[in-house]
Amino acid sequence: MAKDFVTRSENYSEWYNELVTRADLAENSAVRGCMVIKPYGYAIWEKMHDALDKMFKDTGHVNAYFPLFIPKSFLCREAEHVEGFAKECAVVTHYRLKNDPDGSGVVVDPDARLEEELIVRPTSETIIWNTYKNWIKSYRDLPILCNQWANVVRWEMRTRMFLRTAEFLWQEGHTAHATKEEAIEEASRMLDVYADFAEKYMAMPVLKGIKSPNERFAGALDTYCIEAMMQDGKALQAGTSHFLGQNFAKAFDVKFLSNENKLEYVWATSWGVSTRLMGALIMTHSDDNGLVLPPKLAPTQVVIIPIYRNADQLPMISEKANEIKRKLEAKGISVKYDDRDSFKPGWKFNEYEFKGVPVRIAIGPRDIENGTVEVARRDTLEKEIYQITDIENKIENLLDNIQNNLFAKALSFRENNTRKADTWEEFNRILDEEGGFILAHWDGTPETEEAIKEKTKATIRCIPFDAPEEDGKCIFSGKPSKRRVVFARSY
RNA sequence: CGGGGUGUAGCGCAGUUGGCUAGCGCGCCACGUUCGGGACGUGGAGGCCGGAAGUUCGAGUCUUCUCACCCCGACCA
Numbered sequence: 001m002a003k004d005f006v007t008r009s010e011n012y013s014e015w016y017n018e019l020v021t022r023a024d025l026a027e028n029s030a031v032r033g034c035m036v037i038k039p040y041g042y043a044i045w046e047k048m049h050d051a052l053d054k055m056f057k058d059t060g061h062v063n064a065y066f067p068l069f070i071p072k073s074f075l076c077r078e079a080e081h082v083e084g085f086a087k088e089c090a091v092v093t094h095y096r097l098k099n100d101p102d103g104s105g106v107v108v109d110p111d112a113r114l115e116e117e118l119i120v121r122p123t124s125e126t127i128i129w130n131t132y133k134n135w136i137k138s139y140r141d142l143p144i145l146c147n148q149w150a151n152v153v154r155w156e157m158r159t160r161m162f163l164r165t166a167e168f169l170w171q172e173g174h175t176a177h178a179t180k181e182e183a184i185e186e187a188s189r190m191l192d193v194y195a196d197f198a199e200k201y202m203a204m205p206v207l208k209g210i211k212s213p214n215e216r217f218a219g220a221l222d223t224y225c226i227e228a229m230m231q232d233g234k235a236l237q238a239g240t241s242h243f244l245g246q247n248f249a250k251a252f253d254v255k256f257l258s259n260e261n262k263l264e265y266v267w268a269t270s271w272g273v274s275t276r277l278m279g280a281l282i283m284t285h286s287d288d289n290g291l292v293l294p295p296k297l298a299p300t301q302v303v304i305i306p307i308y309r310n311a312d313q314l315p316m317i318s319e320k321a322n323e324i325k326r327k328l329e330a331k332g333i334s335v336k337y338d339d340r341d342s343f344k345p346g347w348k349f350n351e352y353e354f355k356g357v358p359v360r361i362a363i364g365p366r367d368i369e370n371g372t373v374e375v376a377r378r379d380t381l382e383k384e385i386y387q388i389t390d391i392e393n394k395i396e397n398l399l400d401n402i403q404n405n406l407f408a409k410a411l412s413f414r415e416n417n418t419r420k421a422d423t424w425e426e427f428n429r430i431l432d433e434e435g436g437f438i439l440a441h442w443d444g445t446p447e448t449e450e451a452i453k454e455k456t457k458a459t460i461r462c463i464p465f466d467a468p469e470e471d472g473k474c475i476f477s478g479k480p481s482k483r484r485v486v487f488a489r490s491y
Numbered sequence: 492c493g494g495g496g497u498g499u500a501g502c503g504c505a506g507u508u509g510g511c512u513a514g515c516g517c518g519c520c521a522c523g524u525u526c527g528g529g530a531c532g533u534g535g536a537g538g539c540c541g542g543a544a545g546u547u548c549g550a551g552u553c554u555u556c557u558c559a560c561c562c563c564g565a566c567c568a
Contacts, residue, residue, distance in 0.1 A: 013562090032560090084568070123568065156568050157492090164567070217568045225568095272568080306513065307527050346528040353528095364527055374527075 007288045012232040013160075019282060020161050023291040023354050033159040033166030039266040040355065042279065043299035045169065048277060051148065051201050051296070055193050057141075061145045061173060066127050068151075074126040077251040084218020085122045088155045092118040114316055120153040124243070125219065125270055128174045129252040135264060136176060138257045143186070144176040162279035163491050164235070170274035176266045179260065181243075183267035184222075187243040190271040191224040194239035202277065203294040203406035204228050204284045206238055206416055207437075207486060209462030214449050217270075221245040227461040227486065229414045230283040233435025235461045235488035238280050238434065241271035279491075284410050285379075291356030292378055294406050295399040302395060303357045304337045307364030308346050314339070316477070317363050324361065324373070327392040328341055333399065356391065358402050359395060379405055420484070427475050427487070437488050441481035443474035452476050461486045 002488040006014045007022075020026050025041030059102070068093060076082045093349045096112035121127065128146075133369065135141060149171045159165050173190060191208060198206045206226035222240035224335065228238045249255070249265040258264050285292040295301050304325060306317040318339060325335045336357075338348055345362065352360055362374040373391065376383045380400050386394055417436030421427040430438055442448060452475075453459050467483040474481050 028560090087566070154567080158564090211568095215568090220568085223568075237568085242568080270568095311527060344526055344528095344530070346530080348525085348529090350529050362527070364526075 008231065008286075012429065015288075016283060017161060018277075019286055019291060023205060023282075023356060025278070025282070026161055026366065027293075028161070029165070029474060033156060034232050035159075035161055035167075037169075040299070044243075044281070044293070044297055045275060045278060045294060047127060047297045047299060048197075048201070048259075049171075052095075052193075052197055052273065053147075056147050056171075056173065059189060059193060061147045064095065064146045065148050065150070066124050066131060066315065068121055070121050070124075071117055072117045073232075074130055075119050077126060078219045078247055079083075080247075081219035081251075082124065085154075089122055090120040090153045090155055092120065102409070120151055123270075123272075124148065124150070124152075125173055125174065125248055126252070127203070129248040129268070131173075132176055132266070133252050133254045136254055137257050139178050142176055142178045142256060142266065145173075145186075146175065147171055147173040160169045160279070162282070163276055163399045165275075168275050170272050172270060172272040175269045176249075176254070177269070178256065178264075180267050183245075183269050184243050185225055187222070187241045187269040187271065190269070191226065191241040191413060193314050194241065194271070194273060195226050197273075198226055198228065198238055198277075198280075199407065202240070202281050202284070203403055203410060205407065205410075205411040207462060207464050209464040209486065211240075211462060212273075212442075212446070212449055212460040214283045214446050215459060216452075217242045219247050220270075221247070221385070227465045227488075228280055228284065229417060229437060229488075230280070231413065231490070232287075233417050233488075234285075234439065234487075235489065235490040236276075236280050236283070237461070238277060239271070239273040242269060244268040283394075285406055286356070289381065290354035292406070293356035293358060295403045298356065298358050299334065300336045300355075300357050301333050301399060302335045302359045303348075303352050303360060304335065304361045304363065305345055305352075306339050307347050307362055308312060309365070312315045313365055314370055317365070320368060321361075321363055324363075324388070324391055328395055331392050331396050333392075333395065352379075359398060361395075377402055380408075398449075414469070421475060422472070424475050431458055435489065437461070437486050439484040440475045440487055441472035441483075442485045443477045443479035443481055445477075448474060455461050456489075458487045458489050461488050461490060 005020055008015045018211050024038055025042070026035050026037050028118055029036045059144055073083065088187050093114055094108045094112045097106045097107045098109040100107045132144060135144060138152050151167055151169050154169050155166055156164050175183070176185050177186060195208050198204045206228050208224070208226055211223040211225055215241060222243040226239045228236050230236055246265040246267060248268050254266045255263050256266055270454045284292060285294065305319045306314060306321055308317055310315050310418065321337050325337050328335045333421055349360065356378060357377050360376045367373050371388050372385050373388055375386045375398070376397060416435070419434065419436060419438055421430055421440045423436050427438060428438055449460055463485045464478060471477065472484065
């Protein structure tokens with residue numbers, strides 16, 4: 001095995017960048033902070049997109065599309081919202097270029113200044129609530145359960161492929177409800193959808209919980225989140241679902257007549273996940289041999305590689321390979337038969353390992369003779385000789401097995417890296433020496449959270465829904481606390 | 492915006508106190524031998540040494556300016 005690239009333990013972030021490049025997922029573009037998602041990376045995103053989209057539809061949602069540009073005044077309607085996003089907005093000020101009078105090229109035409117600047121959406125609450133105003137008159141118009149798949153722009157100072165890019169792809173759900181209870185129920189239902197997706201498709205265990213006020217979405221009353229742990233022990237916020245109360249309805253004057261003939265403000269939620277999930281997927285499972293994909297999200301689940309000495313042997317092998325391919329495809333398994341003559345088997349083995357293909361089947365003359373194939377699984381790198389009989393069921397089981405194994409492995413990693421701290425010293429020691437999640441008591445004040453963040457760079461990732469009640473003392477202030485919250489350093 | 496670093500072939504890099512024809516590895520192309528874990532041989536293609544100005548007989552190398560990218564901070568639903 002040619003190990004000519006950085007290992008996970010040597011330098012985690014370099015390993016990550018190189019992995020993204022070598023697995024052919026994405027590359028940096030000419031535009032600062034923006035990323036080109038390459039066909040293979042996009043194919044994985046499409047698998048995520050399709051699975052999520054189906055889950056949204058199964059919970060009664062429909063897709064729509066809203067404009068990329070938002071008038072500056074819209075963003076300013078909700079005070080906290082604008083406060084939260086103002087610092088990272090791209091702004092359109094002109095609508096035309098012209099030839100430079102000097103003849104030196106093209107310049108912005110100063111005469112084409114927009115009367116009101118347009119913001120490139122960092123999120124769409126404002127333009128959507130401005131639209132919903134026209135859609136909602138009576139309780140009969142509610143609920144509205146819309147989702148949009150879109151790109152958004154946030155001019156971050158520092159970017160990282162998939163985890164934080166200036167432009168990213170995501171989905172954002174925006175719902176409108178007649179009652180507070182219904183909106184809260186929706187926000188919590190969608191968090192469950194995200195958690196299911198993360199665990200069942202991505203094989204990535206997540207903690208479900210609620211954000212502390214400091215970490216809350218700008219303009220929300222409550223932010224629910226799923227938090228995952230990466231292999232370097234840092235936390236990654238993988239998805240959020242917000243209960244927005246009546247903030248946006250009030251900002252955009254969206255009222256409806258209730259069945260009691262009373263004029264009331266609408267209750268709202270919004271929820272989103274982004275291409276950041278790609279980063280989460282990569283960092284949860286991959287190893288020093290490259291990407292490791294859970295079968296449910298692998299664009300190619302099985303690759304078949306022929307091994308032959310000369311062209312005479314190929315037809316017989318191809319016949320067998322195609323037969324296996326047909327049988328697997330009949331089971332709904334995606335298979336690639338790679339009979340390219342321009343690459344050698346060893347080269348192909350390595351390539352598909354980089355790309356994280358869950359199962360590799362090799363067939364050579366020896367196998368034709370014995371009625372066998374060599375099956376290698378990506379998660380453990382184990383190889384085994386299979387009798388070809390009933391191969392489709394064996395492979396189907398193996399794929400399930402890999403999916404489950406990846407989840408189990410990630411879960412035990414998280415559990416092994418989740419620790420309790422009861423004193424400030426212990427808290428600091430764990431952060432510096434071991435990382436991971438720390439369960440600790442907190443007095444519930446933003447000031448304490450801020451102070452802890454300042455001193456340690458650790459933040460409250462969430463207050464888990466299932467945290468048991470337990471009397472304790474805040475690790476920082478010593479004041480009483482009713483339950484432990486999850487601290488970690490995060491991406 | 493602070494602190495540090497890097498720009499030389501598609502990628503990764505070397506290039507000495509300035510010295511004449513700018514090199515190495517990988518990759519690429521051709522032919523042949525190979526093919527069960529990234530094969531090997533022979534031959535070949537590929538360069539405005541980030542850009543501009545200066546010093547000099549002579550600049551990849553020295554000086555000044557500039558541009559771009561990366562890392563560490565600040566920032567980050």
